[in-house]
Amino acid sequence: MPKDSFLGNTGLCGGPLGLCPGESAPTPAGSPESQPGAGGAADVGGGKKKKLSGGAIAGIAIGSVFGVLLLLALLFFLCRKRSSAPRSAAAVEKGRELGMGPMDVEPKGQNGSAGGHNSVAAAVAVPTAAAAAAAATATAAAKTGGSTGSKKLIFFGPMAVAPPFDLEDLLRASAEVLGKGAFGTAYKAVMENGSAVAVKRLKDVDLPEPEFRERIAAIGAVQHELVVPLRAYYFSKDEKLLVYDYMSMGSLSALLHGNRASGRTPLDWETRSAVALAAARGVAHIHSTGPTASHGNIKSSNVLLTKNYEARVSDHGLPTLVGPSFSPTRVSGYRAPEVTDIRRVSQKADVYSFGVLLLELLTGKAPTHAVVNEEGLDLPRWVQSVVREEWTAEVFDQELLRYQNVEEEMVQLLQLAIDCSAQHPDRRPAMSEVATRIDEIRRSSLGDRQVADSAEGDEPSL
Secondary structure, eight states, X not given: OOXXXXXXXXXXXXXXXXXXXXXXXXXXXXXXXXXXXXXXXXXXXXXXXXXXXXXXXXHHHHHHHHHHHHHHHHHHHHHHHHHHGGGGSHHHHHHHHXXXXXXXXXXXXXXXXXXXXXXSTTSSOOOSHHHHHHHHHHXXXXXXXXXXXXXXXXXXXXXXXXXSOOHHHHHHSEEEEEEEETTEEEEEEEOTTSOEEEEEEEOXXXXXXXXXXXXXXXXXXXXXXXXXXXXXXXXXXXXXXXXXXXXXXXXXXXXXXXXXXXXXXXXXXXXHHXXXXXXXXXXXXXXXXXXXXXXXXXOGGGEEEOTTOOEEEOOTTGGGGSOXXXXXXXXXXXXXXXXXXXXXXXXXXXXXXXXXXXXXXXXXXXXXXXXXXXXXXXXXXXXXXXXXTTOGGGTSOGGGTTSSSOHHHHHHHHHHHHHHTOSSGGGSOOHHHHHHHHHHHHHHHHHHHHHHHHHHHHSOOO
């Protein structure tokens, strides 16, 4: 605007009207004006000031916000991808394995099929932030070697020379719950090549690593055809895993007591007596490895069967691995009366437990039941009370009464079982003697049956 436009305004100065008091020189024409707060101040040279419109400012603000959100979304996506990708490979395997408590999954049925679609490492999720932190710490320890020894499977026997699989192979295997016992949970683990092993995850084991390794070495040293061998073990602060051969037919307990409804195929006498002999020889071998060597937990669920119904003794020596705070949740009907500490089971106490196992084979009754009859007696005392009344026939399992020419063999084995389950340890025979007597009973009865069959075949036909 020309200065004539501002005439009549007393005291007005600046711009075309001349310098105001205190001004030294006019602003050069064409330079940008930067007066704060003057929404539309004039330009010195008479040109118009270039300014940002409200729409441009809003656009810049919205664009900046959108850019920040896009950056955050990209970072979130990358973090998600980074945390989920290893779940199918080594991160799940090592993260869950070494700090996490792998495989703690509840069976949803008698065959434990709930675990069949889980890997060994991912059979249980880490439930808390603390557990997740422990898993991360353990994974780091695995990469660096850790302070508690190498993070790998330690093999025994022939497998120690050329291990057929390693820890990562085991942790990638599918896991199926086989059962839970006093010392931990057992799983069937199927490798990617189709081979199967049994894995026991120990609980209540708080031994220092050197002591654990010493005791587990004594267990692994027992290599016998009638004893399920300990193939390998894994030790860390939070996890102790034992690897055994997998027995496809399961346990004697399951075959004796499972599904006794109509249509069941009973366990015949020949199989039962063969199982008794094999188990006796297996326990006798364990006893032969040292004067204080014992199984410590003889029961029908620890007698496993192969496809040909051949018996193998399993889980020997596990009581030596638990700490002083260990306390079984259930009272076992197999335990000798003098045993007060399950960690210190003598060979004579093993004989008592084996005697109860023989009674279980003969009667078909599970001794783990606190009461086997209305009088509240345990299995050995109930059998003795029936025998004293000369009602011996009532002792035997009804499924055995269908077999001919085995009564004498059953009675002799019953007497041996009573001797083994005597209340006083000194009255019990040694395990080697038990195995010999079972073998003699079987040979004698087999000879008698062969003579009887031959006699029937020689009868003249009419």
